[in-house]
Amino acid sequence: MSELFYDAAPNATRVAPERAKPRTYPARPEEVTLFGTCVVDLFFPEAGLDAIRLLEREGIRVHFPQEQACCGQPAWTSGYVNEAREVARAQLNLLDNGLPVVVPSGSCAGMFRQHYREVFADEPDTLKRVDDLAERTYELTEFLLHVCKVDWQDLGQPTRIALHTSCSARREMNTHLHARELLGKLANVTRLDHDHESECCGFGGTFSVRMPEVSGAMVLDKTRSLRESGAVEMVTADGGCLLNINGSLEKQHQAFRGRHLASFLWERVSGEAMS
């Protein structure tokens, strides 16, 4: 198509950013910071711990700064820019030490990688640090796959699972591809597709409480297609979606459940069945 671009360069009007080039990955570092995310912190802490174990298994020393909190996403998506910026600044300062940052949640990683640029759009000096953070932020599955280049032996029994990927992670960072490839390394795990797999589970942060009826209809459809996929459980690398999907399944009195991908992976490669 390029010859058709002729003099299409615009002036004074925004154009879409250039398509992201495939990311290049560094060699395995000795140390990383784990940014746990607030949802994992409070509701799925085992998953955070399993993420640490998976990283340590690769010979990496993991730091977990006790000063970390939320990445700022809820306020940002609700339109409270100043509030989001204050919280984002606290995390930015905390993570400003050059270490790679691994995040066990696609949407929070996306916040660092994509949206901090918008949050700090008016602060050129901060933007340099924002870009630096974006450059060294990795979603967990991406990090395990491309930086650690894990070589795993599957110690678990044969099983069938469905994979759910949060929309932001899928569309901003292709994490569904990372997770698929990672799961593909597990010899006894069959990943089954589910109906309308790329469709949103209906969480959307505050959307789930501002538009509960629409959100509820979405999660009902999502849980149905997951159950009907033939999988025995669902795995996801996103705390928000997990909270939404499991909360809905429990409300429906379904036995089917989802769990965090980090916990699933740790169970397969360590041979330890989690409580």
Place this chain on the structure above:
Amino acid sequence: MSQRIPVTELTDSFRGRAVGALADNQLRTNFRVAMDSLMKKRADAFPDEEEREGLRELGNHIKARALSRLPDLLEQLEAKLTANGVHVHWAETTEDANRIVHSIIEAQKGTQVVKGKSMVSEEMEMNDFLAERNIECLESDMGEYIVQLDGEKPSHIIMPAIHKNRFQVAKLFHDKLGVDETEDVNELIQIGRRTLRQKFLEADVGVSGVNFAIAETGTLLLVENEGNGRMSTTAPPVHIAVTGIEKVVENLRDVVPLLSLLTRSALGQPITTYVNMISGPRKADELDGPEEVHLVLLDNGRSGAFADAQLRQTLNCIRCGACMNHCPVYTRVGGHTYGEVYPGPIGKIITPHMVGLHKVPDHPSASSLCGACGEVCPVKIPIPEMLQRLRQENVKSPAEHPKVKDGGAKYSRKERALWRFWVTLNTSPGFYRLFLWAATRFRKLAPKNVGPWTENHTAPVPARRSLHDLAKAHLNQGDR
């Protein structure tokens, strides 16, 4: 399963209408089936991802370039059209546009109008305006004809009657036209066609929309699949085209990629059955065509979006409908839930500029920001980013001078105070850890009913120990 709280007091809101739509199983099936098929058609029309992405980028650049020169291009368009013998009219509001259209019809002493599909005429509510003045305005697009017959509004910008299946259409035709009930789609189309043919011959004025207005040549380009657009613009003695100011593009060369993006994104077609290029009234040596051609250029809030470099991207839109076809919210609640002319993601980002946020306060929040719309938009409008920006404008206090018409519709001191508290919590590590400690320690006391969340879910229960706690014990090392 979950108990639905009656939201009767909300019936005149997005949420209230959504509740009604969600309860209508027929409607939901109609939309799901139709949207699934449209998504597949689009996917099949773009087999090569590289080609598709290159073309979308090009489309984005062309529209951005046109917008960056919008005032100039509009002037050039007016000059060229005038030279071609087309009368150009400018309308700031829909009221102005209607008056212009009415005065043209009146000058002809016209009483009958046939209309090709035009969303701008819907925006103007032209049919009602003319009906009040005893002018019959008949929709000639099959979908538009169906919704007009049923006294409804379009529920999709490309397929106005997509909320109805063929059985519902059969019943409608039977009830309104007194024909035998038939479920044969072809027969249904023939019934509509017979009724319309006669009207084309009788009409005093034909009205149409415009897909692209080409500044360099003064050409109005109109795509359609039924031939009704061509009939409406050529059979009656007078043709009035109505369009928004953002439809202008620089030259014919720009149209080629945009047209390909439009037809493939909309219905998965390589090209539409009809592509009409209108460059003026009938010339002395021509056998057919209207004696008079008018173009009404409507602003209706578009210049407000244009004034903001970020929101201006909204005006890239070429009205293909792909964003709604791929929207999980639209698929479930249908077009009428949006309560205004343009539904779906594009409706959510353009309507506030037209009618103001006070009238559509829920538009920006009725989205999970899943991004499916932005992913398919052929001109790469960052729709989620637009929604997020509108949310910002929606919660601003009057002192913060919202930049969108009637912004601050959702400003609430109470909510602002809650977010301030959230900031304190997340920027004071000691306080945050205390919160984690309390939430995990007293997890059994977590409320069982947490507002709307527990309509669809059980209440979330905090873990026994937080990750802060577990990580500290596990790592057993100094914090970094």
